[in-house]
Amino acid sequence: MTSASATRPVLNASIGRPIHILLVEDSPSDAAMTVSALREGRIVNDMHVVTDGEEAMAFLRHQYPYAKAPRPDLIVLDLNLPKKDGREVLAEVKVDEDLKVIPVVVLTTSSAEADILRSYQLHANSYVNKPVELDAFLAAIRCIEDFWLSLVRLPVRAP
Numbered sequence: 001m002t003s004a005s006a007t008r009p010v011l012n013a014s015i016g017r018p019i020h021i022l023l024v025e026d027s028p029s030d031a032a033m034t035v036s037a038l039r040e041g042r043i044v045n046d047m048h049v050v051t052d053g054e055e056a057m058a059f060l061r062h063q064y065p066y067a068k069a070p071r072p073d074l075i076v077l078d079l080n081l082p083k084k085d086g087r088e089v090l091a092e093v094k095v096d097e098d099l100k101v102i103p104v105v106v107l108t109t110s111s112a113e114a115d116i117l118r119s120y121q122l123h124a125n126s127y128v129n130k131p132v133e134l135d136a137f138l139a140a141i142r143c144i145e146d147f148w149l150s151l152v153r154l155p156v157r158a159p
Contacts, residue, residue: 019045019149022072024056024089025107026081030130030137034076034107037141045149048072053084057092060099072102073154076144077124079108079115087118094123101155105144 021038025031035047048069050056059066075093079086086106093099103125108115111129119127128144131137
């Protein structure tokens with residue numbers, strides 16, 4: 001039996017405010033499913049979605065049109081993106097002194113060993129394959145939420 005408080009959205013205990021998540025995903029359907037799954041989760045979060053690597057870096061560097069964008073607490077990154085691919089984004093994030101502490105979850109359809117190895121060499125914090133089946137996809141997103149938004153302690157910063 002669960003109590004009402006167990007099903008009510010809560011703030012991340014280590015931060016005490018909504019989690020800012022940057023989703024970098026060019027597939028509209030995958031982005032919509034990911035956003036929906038994370039918004040329905042237990043942890044209160046603010047989702048920000050960009051569709052290519054250039055937009056992602058503009059968001060992270062507060063460049064036009066993202067001058068007032070919040071700094072994300074977590075980046076969920078697809079590898080196969082237009083303009084600048086996810087590997088390039090990951091490389092730029094992890095060499096930037098201000099950005100490199102932001103956890104990056106690679107969420108991609110690629111199961112190629114070369115992509116997995118390269119992502120970890122570029123200091124990805126985790127690598128998750130996107131399941132094809134809807135139920136499995138939603139379960140994977142819930143696992144990301146459970147681990148990164150509930151269990152892991154994220155650095156505390158000003159909102």
